[in-house]
Structures are given as C-alpha cells and as structure tokens.
Amino acid sequence: MSAAKLKMIAKSLREMEISREEHDQPGGEGALERRLPPSLKRWERRTTAFLNMSAELNNVSRNGSAAVVVSATELHERAWKAEHILNVVLDDVETPISARRAAINYIGVDEDLIASPLIQEKLVHLAMHHPDPELRRTAWLHLCRHHSQMPLLSGSRNGDGNFGRERMRSLFKEFISQRSPLGPRGTLLQSAEVNREHEGLVSELLGALSRAEGDRKEIALTLSEIGGEEAALRLTDALRSEIEEHSDDEDYQVYLTSSLSNLGGSAATEELIRTLESGSGRVRLAALSGLESLATAGSIALTEYPEPATIESAEMRDAYLKLAERLHGVIGTSTVPPFVRHKADELLDTIRISLNSFEHRSNILGGDPSKDQYSTLA
Amino acid sequence: MRIMFIDDERRRMQLYVEELEDSGHEVVFEDDVDSALKSLGDPIERFDLIVLDISMARGTSFAFEDTLGGSRTGLAVYDKIRSVRPAIKVVAFTNVADRRVAERFQSEDRRFCRFVRKPETLPFQFAELVGKFLGGTE
Numbered sequence: 001m002s003a004a005k006l007k008m009i010a011k012s013l014r015e016m017e018i019s020r021e022e023h024d025q026p027g028g029e030g031a032l033e034r035r036l037p038p039s040l041k042r043w044e045r046r047t048t049a050f051l052n053m054s055a056e057l058n059n060v061s062r063n064g065s066a067a068v069v070v071s072a073t074e075l076h077e078r079a080w081k082a083e084h085i086l087n088v089v090l091d092d093v094e095t096p097i098s099a100r101r102a103a104i105n106y107i108g109v110d111e112d113l114i115a116s117p118l119i120q121e122k123l124v125h126l127a128m129h130h131p132d133p134e135l136r137r138t139a140w141l142h143l144c145r146h147h148s149q150m151p152l153l154s155g156s157r158n159g160d161g162n163f164g165r166e167r168m169r170s171l172f173k174e175f176i177s178q179r180s181p182l183g184p185r186g187t188l189l190q191s192a193e194v195n196r197e198h199e200g201l202v203s204e205l206l207g208a209l210s211r212a213e214g215d216r217k218e219i220a221l222t223l224s225e226i227g228g229e230e231a232a233l234r235l236t237d238a239l240r241s242e243i244e245e246h247s248d249d250e251d252y253q254v255y256l257t258s259s260l261s262n263l264g265g266s267a268a269t270e271e272l273i274r275t276l277e278s279g280s281g282r283v284r285l286a287a288l289s290g291l292e293s294l295a296t297a298g299s300i301a302l303t304e305y306p307e308p309a310t311i312e313s314a315e316m317r318d319a320y321l322k323l324a325e326r327l328h329g330v331i332g333t334s335t336v337p338p339f340v341r342h343k344a345d346e347l348l349d350t351i352r353i354s355l356n357s358f359e360h361r362s363n364i365l366g367g368d369p370s371k372d373q374y375s376t377l378a
Numbered sequence: 379m380r381i382m383f384i385d386d387e388r389r390r391m392q393l394y395v396e397e398l399e400d401s402g403h404e405v406v407f408e409d410d411v412d413s414a415l416k417s418l419g420d421p422i423e424r425f426d427l428i429v430l431d432i433s434m435a436r437g438t439s440f441a442f443e444d445t446l447g448g449s450r451t452g453l454a455v456y457d458k459i460r461s462v463r464p465a466i467k468v469v470a471f472t473n474v475a476d477r478r479v480a481e482r483f484q485s486e487d488r489r490f491c492r493f494v495r496k497p498e499t500l501p502f503q504f505a506e507l508v509g510k511f512l513g514g515t516e
Contacts, residue, residue: 047389054393058501074499081472081495098386098409098435102473105433115380138447240443270443359447 002060006071009053013078016040020085025119030090032118036214040086043094050083081106087111089122093264097132104135108142112364115146126217128203133230140210140234147212148249163205169216172200175225183298185225186232186264188319194228202227206234217255224259233264236271243279253283261290266319269294273326276344277336284340292347295323295354308353325352379512380404380424384414384455385431385471392473397505411437411455419462427512428463430456430473450479467511469494471504478484478490 009095012287013034022031033041054076061072085104087095104123107113114120120143127139160166175195179185186193205223208214220238223231239256260268272294275287297309306311311317326333327348331341380405388409392449400461406425408414410458411434419421422428432452436445439458445451459468470483472498492511494504 051389051393054501058393058397060499062499062502070501073503076500082475099390100434101448102387102433104392105447106473108477109448110472134442134447137442137491141447142449148431267443 002064002068005056005060006068006075009056009075012053013075016082016086017078020116020118024116024307036086036090041090041092043087043088043092043096043350045098046083046086046092048327049327051111053079075152083112085119087192088126089118097135100126100130101135104139104142108145111149114142120211123148124207127210129209137233138236138290141237141241143210143212144238145245148238148242148245148247150212157277163208163219164359165215165218168215168218172218172222172225175222184262184264184293186262186268186294187295187297188264188323189316190271191232191265191268192227192263194231195226198226202231206231209234209238217252220252220259221254226261227263232260232265232268235263236260236267239271239275243275243283250280250282253279254286257286257290261287264294269319269323273323275358276330277326277333278293278338281337281340284337285343288340288343288347291323293351295320295347297349308350308357311358315353320351320355322359324348324355327351379407379426381429381508382417382425383407383429384411384416384434384452385409385429385432386411387431391435392503393501397501398508400452401505403508411435411451412439415439415455415458418459425463425466427467427469427479427508428459428473429461429469429508432470432476433474445479449474449476453479454467456483467491469508469511471499511513 016032019032020378022028022035039049050359057072057076057079059254061069066074082359084106086101086105107123114123124140127143130136130139142364202223203226203322205219208225209216209219211284220235223235227235235256239253239260241247242256246255253275257272257279260272269291272287272290276284279287283284295309296307303320310319327344330336330344331348333341336344379402381396383395383405385392385407386409390408391407398405404415408417416424417427418428419466426444430452432463434448434449434451436442436448436454440451440454442448445454452472456470467489468480468491470491470493472479472494475495480493483491492507494507499507
C-alpha cells in the first residue's frame with residue numbers, strides 16, 4: 001500500500017518537474033502553466049494539495065521500513081521545492097505575501113533554481129511589479145546576490161543597445177546638463193526626489209539592472225541623475241550584495257558607490273559607511289569620497305577642498321553625529337588601510353567643524369545642546 | 379513540555395504542530411515576530427523550547443537590512459532570545475539552504491541549539507527529534 005502511494009506522489013512531482021524543465025528550453029515558454037493540473041493553479045487548493053501530500057508521506061513512513069522512510073523523505077523534499085517554485089512563478093493573486101516571501105527566500109539561495117530562466121523571469125516581474133514594496137525589494141535582493149556571484153563577462157555587458165554604454169552616457173550627460181552639475185542631488189538624510197518627467201525611464205533602468213542587461217555601471221550612474229528613494233534603496237541592495245558575495249566586479253562597486261553618493265538619503269549613507277568599513281581599498285576610497293560629498297553638500301566639487309556644511313536642524317545634526325561616530329570607529333580599526341583611515345580622519349575634522357558651528361548657533365539662539373556630546377569624538 | 383513555535387506560515391506548519399501536540403506537548407504558535415518577542419520578554423511566560431523559523435516577516439522589531447529582506451529574520455530573533463533567555467532550548471527550523479545561516483546555528487552550544495531543515499524532516503521525525511532534544515538524549 002505504501003509503495004503505491006509513494007509511486008503516485010512521485011509521478012505527480014515528476015510531471016511538475018518535467019513541465020518546468022520544458023519551460024526552460026527554447027520554445028518551451030508557458031509549458032508549466034499549460035500542463036499544471038487546475039487544482040494546483042490557485043493558492044488555496046494548491047496548499048491543500050501539498051499539505052495532503054505531506055500528510056500522506058508522513059503517515060506512510062511513520063511505521064514504514066527504513067527504505068520507505070528514505071523514499072518518503074526524498075519525496076517530501078521534492079514536494080517542498082515544487083510548492084515553492086509554484087508560489088513564485090504563478091501569477092496567482094491569492095498567494096499570500098508570507099508564502100511568496102518564503103518561496104523567494106527558498107529559491108534565492110538555491111544556485112540551480114535561481115539560474116532557471118523561468119524563475120529569473122518571474123523574480124524580475126516580482127521585483128518590478130508586485131504591489132508590496134518589501135516583497136519587491138526581497139526579490140530584487142536575491143537577483144542582485146545572484147548577479148554578483150556570476151563571473152565577470154568581459155565586454156558583453158558594455159555593448160550597444162537600449163541599455164548599452166553609449167546610450168547611457170548620452171542620457172547621463174543630458175540629465176546632468178539640466179541641473180546644476182555641482183554637488184549631489186540628495187543629502188546625508190534625504191534622498192533625491194525622483195525626476196517625474198523621467199519616471200518611466202527610472203523603471204526601465206531598474207528593470208535592466210534586475211535582468212543584468214546592458215552596461216550596469218552606466219545604468220547605475222544614469223539612475224543616480226533621475227532616480228529617487230526607491231532607486232537609492234535598490235542600488236544600496238545591489239552594492240551590499242556585491243560586497244557580501246565577494247564579487248570581483250570592483251568597477252561596478254565603484255560606480256554604485258558614486259551613484260549612492262549622488263542620490264543620498266539615510267539608507268545610501270548607511271551603505272556607504274558599511275562599504276567604508278568592509279569594501280576593497282579602491283571601493284572604500286570611493287565610499288569615503290561619496291560621504292565627503294554628501295557631508296559637505298558637494299563643496300568639494302566647487303572648491304576641490306571640503307568646506308564644512310551648515311547643519312540646519314537637530315535631525316541633520318543627529319545624522320552628522322552618527323556619521324562622525326562611525327568614522328571614529330573606522331579610524332580606530334587597524335585592519336582598515338592606513339590611507340583610508342587618514343582620509344576618514346580628514347573628513348571627521350570637517351564634520352566636527354559643522355557640528356561645533358551648529359552647537360554655537362544653537363547656544364546663541366537659546367537652544368540647549370549638550371556641550372559634551374562631541375567630546376568622545378576628540 | 380511547553381513549546382513556542384515561531385513561524386509566519388501557520389497553515390504550512392500545522393502538521394508539525396499536530397505531531398508535537400500528539401506527543402504530549404503544549405504548543406503556543408506565534409506567526410508574528412513582535413508578539414513572540416513580547417511573550418518571551420515576559421518572565422511569567424514559561425517555555426521549555428522554542429521552534430524558530432528563519433525566513434519570515436520581520437515585523438517592526440527589525441530593519442529590512444538587518445534581516446536581509448526577511449530571509450534571516452530568525453537569526454535576529456535568535457540573538458534577542460538569547461539576550462532574555464540564555465539557556466532556553468531552540469530549534470532553528472528552516473526551509474532555506476543558506477550555508478551561512480546553517481554555520482551560525484551549528485556553531486552554537488548543542489545543549490541549547492539545533493538546526494533542522496524542513497524539507498528533509500517529516501512531521502513525525504520532527505516530533506521525535508524535539509522529544510529527544512528536550513529529554514537530553516539527542
């Protein structure tokens with residue numbers, strides 16, 4: 001009896017696996033949805049079907065032989081995988097966010113699954129279009145981590161085409177000429193506002209990055225000229241993935257750092273600080289340069305020497321304080337290269353001047369900032 | 379024994395909960411991280427073991443970046459658990475095959491922590507494992 005049940009479950013799972021494999025072959029698009037039994041197409045019935053499968057496997061193996069237990073466990077794993085795949089690839093509005101997120105996180109760390117064209121396509125779709133912003137970001141994060149693990153493809157990402165180097169550079173020049181080119185668009189605290197006139201293009205560029213299409217360095221830079229908070233979050237995740245996965249595309253990391261330095265905002269600032277703490281030498285310096293630009297409101301672009309920025313609010317002061325504390329930590333870390341620590345120390349001096357100036361003005365105006373709050377930074 | 383089961387997929391876990399209950403344990407299911415942490419922070423609430431999912435909604439207790447988009451929420455929860463209940467037994471129970479997560483839990487003191495993967499573990503096997511862990515025989 002148990003053998004027959006196991007055989008039936010194995011047959012169902014094999015059919016699903018074949019459909020997915022077929023979809024991934026050229027000309028096989030849509031195979032999975034076409035061949036899937038109706039009972040599996042909607043979440044409610046799909047979950048019931050897989051729960052029943054689990055219950056069956058559990059019952060069959062509870063008092064079964066060792067061989068039965070082994071078979072049942074293997075089928076249990078395959079069923080789990082199949083269910084998660086379906087929860088990602090099916091455009092089923094009933095699927096709750098928790099189930100989709102679990103499925104994305106399951107697939108995201110499986111190198112074979114995430115490399116599947118079907119799954120890539122669906123993850124890109126989720127990253128760009130799912131109504132829940134956090135789920136979009138989760139899908140995006142896994143795509144970034146996957147791309148960062150891919151070997152560098154010399155030349156293939158830089159060519160012509162809609163998202164190639166030439167077009168991106170041309171767009172970048174056009175956008176930068178439309179505003180004052182000096183200084184970042186955002187601040188330490190606040191991301192740049194999205195350029196409403198080019199909102200559609202922002203979406204296109206993010207889509208291209210999610211598909212690892214075109215020249216991603218130039219795409220990131222172009223995004224920094226028209227994007228807003230969402231672009232900043234996406235590029236933050238991309239940079240974090242590149243560093244945590246020890247990607248060998250240092251050029252891309254430098255471009256991402258420059259882009260975040262332009263966009264600004266608290267997430268971008270935090271990522272620049274983390275990059276300063278843990279990136280490669282060249283990338284750390286780029287992060288430091290970016291933080292300098294944000295902290296001095298771009299004065300370095302005008303004067304070639306960082307002028308202290310004027311802090312205009314308690315909130316901004318807190319952001320500068322936090323940056324100062326982190327710089328202090330970097331300077332005190334012996335594993336950080338000496339030249340990075342030296343430059344961080346210079347930036348810290350500039351920030352101290354801004355903070356002291358704020359304190360001085362607050363005192364004159366009758367505020368009550370703690371006089372000692374900067375003493376730990378000496 | 380009293381077990382807290384923290385997982386945001388209540389329905390998916392029902393078989394595992396039933397097996398634990400059939401084994402004689404009382405199971406308190408928490409599908410919300412914030413609520414789970416609140417209960418664990420209450421010294422009146424007694425638990426003998428926590429079953430902890432890894433990939434789940436982060437609630438308001440953690441930032442997106444700290445949980446890697448929810449894929450490592452359980453890691454952050456675990457650290458908080460240890461800060462309030464240093465000697466409570468925890469089974470990290472996950473469907474995610476993240477090597478770094480596995481290494482983290484496998485490096486913990488085995489008297490108090492186990493790492494178990496859901497796909498590889500049938501419900502009745504899970505109940506047996508929990509029973510042995512609680513009894514100190516596994």
